[in-house]
Amino acid sequence: MVCAHCSKSVLGQTEGSHQGYDPEHGPPLLSLLISCTNCGQSSLFLSEDYGGGWDEPARVWPAPGRRLGLSVPRELRDEHEQARLCFEAKAYTAAGVMVRRTLEGVCAVKGTTKRTLFEGLREMKESGAIDERLFEWAQALRILGNQGAHYTGTQISREDAEDALDLCEALLDYMFELTAKFTAFQQRRKPPSAGEDQQ
Structure with missing residues (x-):
């Protein structure tokens, strides 16, 4: 174990x-x-x-890391799980690279048309798919992933890999799970139409 x-x-x-x-x-x-x-x-x-x-x-x-909700697309859950498995195997640099791959997957799922991850994230921000704070998080994760993907002589630390996993999970939760929950909440709370209100 x-x-x-x-x-x-x-x-x-x-x-x-x-x-x-x-x-x-x-x-x-x-x-x-x-x-x-x-x-x-x-x-x-x-x-x-x-x-x-x-x-x-x-x-x-102690409780293991929680699973992402089913509102997060399966392919993104799989990428994030691979990042977590790399972390648990103490392959922290590989975990950072897998977090970056997860971000690339987010861009693909959201249908961005740009070629690079940097441009894809910017396109999502400009379209309103992510706000300024999530854009900053995603950019920090992209830079960390670049550090792992390209030989720089510098390894990703355990602490940075753990934070990257947590931030990536929060980003996925916000974009897919919480957004779906809020949409369902709004549907339930939708005021009745004028005709229904007078019955």
Whole structure:
């Protein structure tokens, strides 16, 4: 496992386990408390048995990075997930490059006509697809991704890669997930037409 506390790849040591089964709440459940053999901190994993044996335990605490909502196009979720996997593998420069690829995907999904990422982001700003703040975030992520994509002799740090992932996630959330939620909210709150209002 990769320890959620110290980020080291370790075997882990099972400190305790518990099996439970309530047919009204799903399949048999195995809870595992596993400690890191490097830093000593513990993590909680859960495994379920759907009839073919226990599946691969999944960490539930500390909570893993959350998944992007389904309003974010699948291809962008996939790119962002690859960036996160690079980060978890400690390939921080690769994570920065994948964040940049995610931005390129955003431009493609939004139908920009410009050839470069810089111009595509500017086109999205001018069309109102992103505001000034999101444009600044995207430009900072583009520059970081360029640092990773072109040999400069400088690696992307863990902190910068982590911030890039968070900012990219926020940008995707705002552009797709929150925008869809707000549109649905507006539809529900739409005042009735004049005829309906007088019934």
